[in-house]
Amino acid sequence: MSRSAHPAGPRHADVLPEGHYTAPPADLNTLDPKVWARTVARDEQGVATIGGLRVTDLAEEFGTPAYFLDETDFRARCRAWAEAFGTEADVFYAGKAFLSRAIVRWLHEEGLNLDVCSGGELATALSAGMPAERIAFHGNNKSEDEIRRAVEVGVGRIVLDSFQEIVRVAHIAQSLGKRQRVQIRVTVGVEAHTHEFIATAHEDQKFGIALAGGQAAEAVRRALKLDGLELIGIHSHIGSQIFDMAGFEVSARRVVQLLAEVRDEHGVELPEIDLGGGLGIAYTSEDDPREPHEIAKALGEIVTRECEAAGLRTPRISVEPGRAIVGPTAFTLYRVGTIKPLDGLRTYVSVDGGMSDNIRTALYDAEYSVSLVSRVSDAEPMLSRVVGKHCESGDIVVRDAFLPADLAPGDLIAVPATGAYCRSMASNYNHALRPPVVAVRDGEARVIVRRETEEDLLRLDVG
Numbered sequence: 410m411s412r413s414a415h416p417a418g419p420r421h422a423d424v425l426p427e428g429h430y431t432a433p434p435a436d437l438n439t440l441d442p443k444v445w446a447r448t449v450a451r452d453e454q455g456v457a458t459i460g461g462l463r464v465t466d467l468a469e470e471f472g473t474p475a476y477f478l479d480e481t482d483f484r485a486r487c488r489a490w491a492e493a494f495g496t497e498a499d500v501f502y503a504g505k506a507f508l509s510r511a512i513v514r515w516l517h518e519e520g521l522n523l524d525v526c527s528g529g530e531l532a533t534a535l536s537a538g539m540p541a542e543r544i545a546f547h548g549n550n551k552s553e554d555e556i557r558r559a560v561e562v563g564v565g566r567i568v569l570d571s572f573q574e575i576v577r578v579a580h581i582a583q584s585l586g587k588r589q590r591v592q593i594r595v596t597v598g599v600e601a602h603t604h605e606f607i608a609t610a611h612e613d614q615k616f617g618i619a620l621a622g623g624q625a626a627e628a629v630r631r632a633l634k635l636d637g638l639e640l641i642g643i644h645s646h647i648g649s650q651i652f653d654m655a656g657f658e659v660s661a662r663r664v665v666q667l668l669a670e671v672r673d674e675h676g677v678e679l680p681e682i683d684l685g686g687g688l689g690i691a692y693t694s695e696d697d698p699r700e701p702h703e704i705a706k707a708l709g710e711i712v713t714r715e716c717e718a719a720g721l722r723t724p725r726i727s728v729e730p731g732r733a734i735v736g737p738t739a740f741t742l743y744r745v746g747t748i749k750p751l752d753g754l755r756t757y758v759s760v761d762g763g764m765s766d767n768i769r770t771a772l773y774d775a776e777y778s779v780s781l782v783s784r785v786s787d788a789e790p791m792l793s794r795v796v797g798k799h800c801e802s803g804d805i806v807v808r809d810a811f812l813p814a815d816l817a818p819g820d821l822i823a824v825p826a827t828g829a830y831c832r833s834m835a836s837n838y839n840h841a842l843r844p845p846v847v848a849v850r851d852g853e854a855r856v857i858v859r860r861e862t863e864e865d866l867l868r869l870d871v872g
C-alpha cells in the first residue's frame with residue numbers, strides 16, 4: 410500500500426471535542442509496559458518487537474489483522490497466580506477469556522486448573538490433555554448432553570446455577586452410578602465493575618441463585634438431600650474488570666454467612682468457596698491493576714476474618730481469573746487502510762479488522778489504547794478513532810486515542826491488551842475471516858489458532 414499525504418485532523422488540546430480521552434501522552438512512541446505484553450519493546454530502528462521478533466516481519470509472515478500472544482508472559486502470569494495462592498487455594502483459569510489447545514497445555518504445565526462453560530470448551534480442554542478432575546464446569550443453562558459428558562469424564566466440579574439444574578445434575582449422576590462434586594452459584598447482591606461496586610438486595614441478572622429471600626439456603630437444602638450430588642461449596646462471581654476489593658469483601662462476608670447458616674441448620678461445614686474472577690487489567694495507562702499476590706493476600710484475609718467471626722473453619726478458596734491472565738499477554742496487529750480527518754472532531758483511521766475481532770468496544774464501551782508500531786514518529790498527536798471495515802457505524806476498535814499526525818495507509822498499528830474476550834468473542838460478521846492467534850516465545854512465532862479461510866466459511870454453508 411502506498412503512503413499518501415492527507416490533510417491533518419484536529420490535534421491540539423484546546424480544539425478537541427468531548428470524548429473518552431485525557432491529554433495526549435508526552436511521547437507517542439513509548440510502549441507503556443503496563444498495557445503491553447512483557448516482551449514487547451522497540452528495536453533500534455523503532456519497530457516494535459515481541460519476543461525479539463519485529464512486527465513488520467510478523468505482518469509479512471502471518472498477515473493482518475492477527476493476534477500476537479506472548480507465551481513467556483502468559484506462563485509467567487500463570488505462575489504468579491499459582492504461587493500467590495499457594496497449595497492452600499486453587500486457581501482456575503476462566504477459559505471463556507481465550508481458549509485453545511496450546512493454552513490448555515500451558516495451563517496444565519504451569520499447574521493451573523480450568524473453568525469451562527460449554528461442551529465446546531470442555532472438548533477443547535480434554536482434547537489437549539487437561540485432567541478432568543482439574544476442570545470446573547459452569548453455565549446457566551447447561552444441556553443434558555453437556556452435563557452427561559461432564560459427569561462421565563469426571564470433571565472436578567459442576568457449578569449449579571438453578572433449582573432445575575440441581576435436580577438435573579443429580580439425576581444424570583445417579584443414572585451413571587456416580588456422585589458428582591458440585592458447588593452452588595449464588596448471587597450475593599453485589600455488582601462490581603472497575604472502581605465501583607454496588608451492593609443491592611437483589612441482582613437483576615440471569616446467573617446464580619439469590620441469597621436474598623433464603624433461596625440459596627433452600628438450594629443447599631435440596632442439594633444436600635440428593636444422592637447424586639456431593640455439595641462441596643458455594644460459588645460467587647461479582648463482575649468484571651474490578652480493581653477495588655470492597656466488592657469481594659461484601660461477597661465473601663455474605664457467602665460465609667450462608668456457610669454459617671448451613672452449619673447451624675445441617676451440621677455440615679462446606680469445605681470450599683469460590684470467589685469467581687473479574688480482576689481488572691490495564692487497558693490504558695490510567696488503569697492500575699493489583700498484582701496476584703496482593704489479591705491473594707486480600708481475599709485470604711477477608712475470608713479468614715469472616716470465618717473466625719462466624720466460628721467456622723476457613724474453607725479452601727478458589728478463584729477464576731481469565732482476563733487477568735491472558736488479557737495483557739496479546740495485542741492485535743492491524744494495517745491502516747484509510748484515514749479521514751473530520752474537521753473539528755477527530756480523524757477516523759480504518760483498519761483491516763474491526764468489531765469482528767474485537768467486539769468489546771461496541772458491546773461494553775470498552776477503552777483501549779493504540780500505537781503506531783511499524784515505525785516511530787515525531788509528528789504531533791492527532792486525536793483518532795480507530796474503526797474497522799464492517800458495515801456498521803458502531804464498528805469502533807478504539808474510541809479515542811492519539812496517533813501521530815503523519816500516520817499513513819500501510820502503517821501498522823497495534824492495540825494492546827486484547828488477549829481476553831477478543832478472539833473468543835470474534836465473529837464472522839460480513840463474512841470476515843477470523844484472525845489467527847500467533848504465539849511468540851524466545852524469537853520463535855507459531856500459529857496456535859490459524860486464520861479462517863473462505864473454505865472454512867463455505868464448508869458450513871450447505872444449502
Ligand SMILES: Cc1ncc(COP(=O)(O)O)c(C=O)c1O
Pocket residue numbers: 503505506524547646648649650685686687688729730731732733829
Ligand atoms: C463465573 C465466572 N468466573 C470467571 C469469569 C472470568 O472473569 P474475568 O475474565 O473477568 O476474570 C467469569 C466471566 O464472566 C465468570 O462468569
